[in-house]
Amino acid sequence: MPVGGRPTVRSRRLGAALKTYRLAAKMDQAQAAEVIAAHQTRVSRIETGHVTARPLEIRAMLDAYGVSDPEVRQKLEGLARQSKRRGWWLEHAAHLRADYLDHIALEDDATYIREWQPVLVPGLLQTPSYAEAISKESPHYISPDRIAQLGKVRESRQAKIEEGGATYSTILGESVIAHPLVDVEIHQEQLATILEIGKRKNVTVQVLPFSAGVLGAVASAFSAFSFDSEPTVEAVTLENLRGTSVLEGPEDLTAYANMYDLLRSSALAPEASAKLIRGILRSLKEDAS
Numbered sequence: 153m154p155v156g157g158r159p160t161v162r163s164r165r166l167g168a169a170l171k172t173y174r175l176a177a178k179m180d181q182a183q184a185a186e187v188i189a190a191h192q193t194r195v196s197r198i199e200t201g202h203v204t205a206r207p208l209e210i211r212a213m214l215d216a217y218g219v220s221d222p223e224v225r226q227k228l229e230g231l232a233r234q235s236k237r238r239g240w241w242l243e244h245a246a247h248l249r250a251d252y253l254d255h256i257a258l259e260d261d262a263t264y265i266r267e268w269q270p271v272l273v274p275g276l277l278q279t280p281s282y283a284e285a286i287s288k289e290s291p292h293y294i295s296p297d298r299i300a301q302l303g304k305v306r307e308s309r310q311a312k313i314e315e316g317g318a319t320y321s322t323i324l325g326e327s328v329i330a331h332p333l334v335d336v337e338i339h340q341e342q343l344a345t346i347l348e349i350g351k352r353k354n355v356t357v358q359v360l361p362f363s364a365g366v367l368g369a370v371a372s373a374f375s376a377f378s379f380d381s382e383p384t385v386e387a388v389t390l391e392n393l394r395g396t397s398v399l400e401g402p403e404d405l406t407a408y409a410n411m412y413d414l415l416r417s418s419a420l421a422p423e424a425s426a427k428l429i430r431g432i433l434r435s436l437k438e439d440a441s
């Protein structure tokens with residue numbers, strides 16, 4: 153059973169993949185159940201992520217489905233092992249929403265992370281002061297203790313990027329850097345941090361200028377994740393009033409992958425983006441003096 157007794161993004165990814173291969177092989181759940189000598193309900197629960205398939209079950213099902221690619225087989229067995237592994241974020245589970253835990257799990261597994269943010273600085277780039285200021289201005293009351301707890305979680309998330317554990321690409325709407333939503337000094341510190349992080353080999357920061365027009369207004373914030381050596385989008389998360397939604401359907405993934413490519417092609421190049429950020433930072437400092 154997945155850690156915590158509920159489907160996790162890892163167990164759901166494993167189940168969805170097994171279902172895709174089963175359907176491609178034109179087998180129903182009853183036939184798959186015969187392959188692993190189990191009741192049909194077990195196959196159903198495996199495919200919905202409520203139960204994690206054992207390695208022997210995965211091998212037997214993939215044999216029956218005609219999946220011989222060693223990389224695919226190794227990946228799915230790895231997902232089975234990971235779905236039972238207790239992630240560092242579960243130590244904070246009492247203070248975090250379940251949907252936020254899903255987002256963190258995706259980040260932790262990802263080899264490529266891509267984010268579009270038209271309004272706020274993404275969490276992976278936020279300074280402690282910026283994050284605290286944003287939390288205090290939230291329409292939902294967040295206690296000081298919980299703000300501190302969220303800060304620790306954010307630092308742990310950022311460690312993956314700092315350590316080069318994933319390739320990180322982000323596109324920021326120009327308003328994110330040009331229109332301070334927090335105290336100007338905090339905003340200046342945040343811009344300087346974005347410039348510094350953008351120098352890392354595994355990080356790309358681009359700015360979508362106001363001149364891009366309506367594009368920056370129609371695309372709401374999202375994060376896209378890839379889990380292999382190729383940057384194919386395999387999961388997307390969206391922030392909304394109800395929390396974080398995870399999208400894993402093929403049509404959704406294609407739509408958001410295409411949207412990110414459109415945003416990236418319309419954004420300033422990394423060097424031009426850094427120049428723009430430096431110019432805004434310089435103007436803020438001059439206004440303050």
